[in-house]
Amino acid sequence: MTNSEGLHRVVIVGGGFGGLNAVQHLKRAPVRITLIDKRNFHLFQPLLYQVATGGLSPANIASPLRSILRSQKNVEVVLGEMTDLDVEHRRIILKDGSIDYDTLVLAVGAENFYFGHNEWAAFAPGLKSIEDATWIRRKILLAFESAERETNPQSIQAWLTFVIVGGGATGVELAGALAEIANITLKDNFRHIDPSEAHIILLEGGERLLPAFPPSLSQKAKESLNRLRVEVLTQALAQDITTESVTVRLQGETRRIATRTVLWAAGVRPSPLANILSKKTGVPLDRAGRILIQRDLTVPGHPEIFAIGDLVNLAAEDGKPLPGVAPVAIQQGSYVAQVIQSRLRRKNSSPFYYRDKGNLATIGRAAAVAVIKNLRFSGYLAWLTWLFVHLMYIVEFENRLLVFLQWAWNYFTLNRSARLITGVDDSEVEPPRGL
């Protein structure tokens, strides 16, 4: 990439909420931006669980980066993967080639983390990518298919038992949607099994579901899930996961759950690039491996390097680290864009503070919990709020329209059309990871 124009070169790695917002808020800045992502699309992660549960198609929540940014002439999109960093020469190293920067913004997000049990990744999919989502969708649908074909009662029970590890927003939303599939969507679809007899178990290691919410709403979420016949186990730690079972340490005793379907919503960790950045700049990491950045979102001693989103640990006013959610990344992205522009104008910027607009989680059909400013509410109103907020944040209008249409359709017909078992070599039934 030549620098013929001689403009300030901003390289942004990662086209998620943080990176994309940084790019878009630099629209009118006299800079030359390079946005690098290993995928060709921006993914609306908060709705990924709906792809995993057949409510939406991947394309509904993924928008090609080139298409989003086609009219922003000061940005070039590069499909590539950053592997290393040359701090001294201000250059990032890609799998194929390298790109020089004047200012670097790292927004590469997080990945599934199995707490040192990487072997679990082979059969307990997390929910970070489109491929994860379609894999989960395949696993769920094939479980019901296998139960329908199976004759041995124990085996049928194991196929109809679903364990979700992790009681945060993702786990709660997956459990709710899965219950909806079992109780409603698949009604009358089978002749030998009754899908509504599926046993859905949600495991949370801590005291309560949705630790990011006030206890009253955790309680409401638990009640909503129980109404959907989801068994919620708190202080329940997955000790071992195999293709046949999950072993849980449950308030002192150990319980073995026979299941063929385990979904992982328990943990993520920052991209390995956090480590590389730490090695190259000496920036400290927290125990979760997140970068401990300064209040202006730069790396100590390197004002030219910003890090944002799930990659970093920054304390909120209450001293707790900010949660790894889209709004934090979005605000950090636009903050970085504003700092870069201030610097070009030789102006100072005030430090970053997160404006917490609230927190939402939905539980199946027409139920949700919401915290907005000092308001706390749940049920139908919270669900409508969730619907509205998520629709408004979807990047492309077409997708907003399609998602709305499908939600309306799914709501009124109790159907979910995107229930495809794909990515399977026609000859095999249980596909390997990543297909």
Add this chain to the structure above:
Amino acid sequence: MTNSEGLHRVVIVGGGFGGLNAVQHLKRAPVRITLIDKRNFHLFQPLLYQVATGGLSPANIASPLRSILRSQKNVEVVLGEMTDLDVEHRRIILKDGSIDYDTLVLAVGAENFYFGHNEWAAFAPGLKSIEDATWIRRKILLAFESAERETNPQSIQAWLTFVIVGGGATGVELAGALAEIANITLKDNFRHIDPSEAHIILLEGGERLLPAFPPSLSQKAKESLNRLRVEVLTQALAQDITTESVTVRLQGETRRIATRTVLWAAGVRPSPLANILSKKTGVPLDRAGRILIQRDLTVPGHPEIFAIGDLVNLAAEDGKPLPGVAPVAIQQGSYVAQVIQSRLRRKNSSPFYYRDKGNLATIGRAAAVAVIKNLRFSGYLAWLTWLFVHLMYIVEFENRLLVFLQWAWNYFTLNRSARLITGVDDSEVEPPRGL
């Protein structure tokens, strides 16, 4: 599967147009139906090329069989793959288990055929399955991405050259959609290349495109494609295909085309089950391997075995074999259902004759060719006809609605939203087959 009800057992293998129509036309018959498919959905194949070119999502043209048939109580859907046939005991063998029948309907369709060059399948995808379509989509999009990253002019040219082998409806429709992507959809998406400089070549071995259409319309199709800057080569036979080039035997001389993207639309052959059926019943196959069935669509000497759709060769009134298109399979499916019911009522049935309602092929945006009864027309009106007919045949109303909405959207915004490079292990750029 027990036969407690003691009803006549109809086993239908294949949930495509033929098999699904047979099932649905047996809705009120006093029979017990088992529908077996190795996929869990019915695929609307005529629109598969639109998934391959990013215009539609897989779920828009695929409907779960269980969901289509949920209210038809006399049918049981089995996700399974037929591997063999026991004619004597009237039993089909699956990968896992077996199913007895009183009447068997084979409707397993066709698969890609590379004329003895199976090695080409590894890099010249055909267009028979959802996985084929997303693989083609990935290949096309990655070709433009690679051209954007590439610096060597020859390599850029090779990445921007697309060769489609086969000038039937599929090839023509792929070429038209691909030209639309290059000329319109990707406009302004790149900074180093101009997608409209893509070189799209359509190879047809015969004298003219669309051999199933009258010559005047073949000519019209060629003109429409030329307007889209597609190079059409007739009497052009692919002699060799590699990851780097296609060697073409062109009216005597040989031409080597440097390309990184070859799409296969040249040939299909019946499922291997045609061979098995022939071995077990002695039914003759034609040179293409299709089953030569009787006018009542049964196998000679086996009135209890029907074969329909792309699997069979049945002469039309003009003596030519019926084309392997959806309307033929649909009419054969409902014919078989009617014969089965007549037999239960001890009635005779008249032989099957295909009512040809016409033939349609579309060429990119707002252009198509149509033969309906004695009418022959092309251009915008033909395109509207194509649009209407295809929308009406989509099985589920929701999909009809979504497809219509996206077509309208794509038409007016010149955009295609389903342009996702998925199924790729995040670490690799060129994914293996089947991902």
